[in-house]
Amino acid sequence: MNDQHTRREVLRGGLAAASLGVLGVPDWVLPALAQGAAVVPFLEFPENFNATPAPDRRLFDSRTLTSFTTPRDQFFTTQHYGHPVLDEATYKLQISGLVTGPKAFTLADLKKMPKGDVMFGFECSGNRAPVQGLASNGKWTGVPLAALLKSVGLKPEAREIVFLGADHGPEEVEWRTQKYNLDQQFGRSMQRDKALSAEPLVAYAYNDEPLTRHQGFPVRLIVPGWYGVANVKWLSDIIAQQDPYVGKYQARWYRTVKGEMVNGEMKWMESAVTHLQLKSWVARITKEGATHKVTGIILNDGTAIKSVEVKVDDGPWQPATLDKQNSKYSWKLFHYDWNGATPGEHTIVSRVTDATGAVQPTEKDLENKKSFLEHNAQHVRRVMIS
Numbered sequence: 001m002n003d004q005h006t007r008r009e010v011l012r013g014g015l016a017a018a019s020l021g022v023l024g025v026p027d028w029v030l031p032a033l034a035q036g037a038a039v040v041p042f043l044e045f046p047e048n049f050n051a052t053p054a055p056d057r058r059l060f061d062s063r064t065l066t067s068f069t070t071p072r073d074q075f076f077t078t079q080h081y082g083h084p085v086l087d088e089a090t091y092k093l094q095i096s097g098l099v100t101g102p103k104a105f106t107l108a109d110l111k112k113m114p115k116g117d118v119m120f121g122f123e124c125s126g127n128r129a130p131v132q133g134l135a136s137n138g139k140w141t142g143v144p145l146a147a148l149l150k151s152v153g154l155k156p157e158a159r160e161i162v163f164l165g166a167d168h169g170p171e172e173v174e175w176r177t178q179k180y181n182l183d184q185q186f187g188r189s190m191q192r193d194k195a196l197s198a199e200p201l202v203a204y205a206y207n208d209e210p211l212t213r214h215q216g217f218p219v220r221l222i223v224p225g226w227y228g229v230a231n232v233k234w235l236s237d238i239i240a241q242q243d244p245y246v247g248k249y250q251a252r253w254y255r256t257v258k259g260e261m262v263n264g265e266m267k268w269m270e271s272a273v274t275h276l277q278l279k280s281w282v283a284r285i286t287k288e289g290a291t292h293k294v295t296g297i298i299l300n301d302g303t304a305i306k307s308v309e310v311k312v313d314d315g316p317w318q319p320a321t322l323d324k325q326n327s328k329y330s331w332k333l334f335h336y337d338w339n340g341a342t343p344g345e346h347t348i349v350s351r352v353t354d355a356t357g358a359v360q361p362t363e364k365d366l367e368n369k370k371s372f373l374e375h376n377a378q379h380v381r382r383v384m385i386s
């Protein structure tokens with residue numbers, strides 16, 4: 001690993017972001033790198049993590065974090081069938097199934113309806129140490145899903161709402177001893193109550209600009225408080241049905257396999273990936289004079305945060321400060337001034353506690369979680385102080 005190289009890359013990233021600020025990003029909160037300041041290298045961070053960036057996959061390098069909302073061209077991106085290109089002129093969102101009046105909405109139709117917005121930070125459920133690059137935050141604008149569903153008249157027996165993206169691919173679908181090769185669209189679902197709740201949006205704008213192709217242009221579902229996978233991009237169909245939807249990306253890929261104590265007995269349970277688990281990590285450290293400024297990211301499902309703490313080496317947990325711009329469904333930033341850091345290698349870790357008393361688990365606490373999704377363990381960073 002080459003620290004010099006790392007540092008230059010990080011500096012360049014920081015400066016690029018800084019110039020965006022000058023161009024008028026209004027929510028500039030964190031100072032760009034001051035003269036003489038330096039970004040502290042994370043020793044466990046693989047330097048080649050972005051060496052061969054795929055055109056349809058982008059990680060957000062949190063060491064360059066300098067703004068509360070992620071600029072649209074830095075928002076992380078990932079998906080299963082690549083990025084389809086949709087034409088705004090012919091785009092339609094079709095709503096059908098158990099509704100009294102099935103309808104197709106153009107983008108112009110959607111933009112004419114009353115709109116809502118939400119500051120929402122989310123991560124892919126596969127986001128984890130050491131890079132933690134599958135997370136971003138920003139403002140989403142669109143039509144409340146509940147209003148859209150009401151406008152087509154959901155029938156009382158419609159208990160499950162299915163969302164399909166325009167992206168599709170060949171899937172080998174197994175049923176008992178049979179295998180079928182079928183072309184399927186990306187599909188997810190939600191229960192009626194969740195779909196009719198106040199928060200979900202059928203979004204057409206990010207940070208007051210149209211969605212990028214990566215983000216699901218022209219329209220995506222936004223489900224504040226839930227993992228990335230719920231936020232169906234290139235949204236083309238909404239289907240109301242009676243029974244649970246068990247498509248590949250709903251029932252098979254996005255599930256967590258873990259041992260849980262039930263009535264005093266360990267049982268191996270499998271559950272769907274839905275709301276964000278309580279999580280935090282140290283995202284960026286800069287040396288400014290004698291102080292090391294630590295900035296971290298918290299993600300959760302919108303439950304109020306009680307506290308976040310930072311621990312250096314084997315020292316005591318120290319309280320960190322929550323950023324003033326944090327809101328219910330945004331990512332929450334925190335700040336900690338590390339004074340008296342001595343040259344050499346150290347560890348630094350953060351831990352968040354919410355208002356219900358839930359504490360971010362340690363790696364040890366998660367030892368009965370077999371699959372790697374929803375990995376919200378405390379992340380011990382190794383840093384080099386010069």
Ligand SMILES: Nc1nc2c(c(=O)[nH]1)N[C@H]1C(S)=C(S)[C@@H](COP(=O)(O)O)O[C@H]1N2
Nearest residue numbers: 076077078079080124165186228229232233
């Ligand atoms: N249509 C469609 N929507 C999708 C996906 C997909 O493969 N197809 N992937 C999901 C997953 S797993 C994640 S983490 C988020 C990523 O959203 P982003 O690329 O805007 O960051 O999109 C979700 N929405």
Ligand SMILES: [Mo]
Nearest residue numbers: 124125228229
């Ligand atoms: Mo994801």
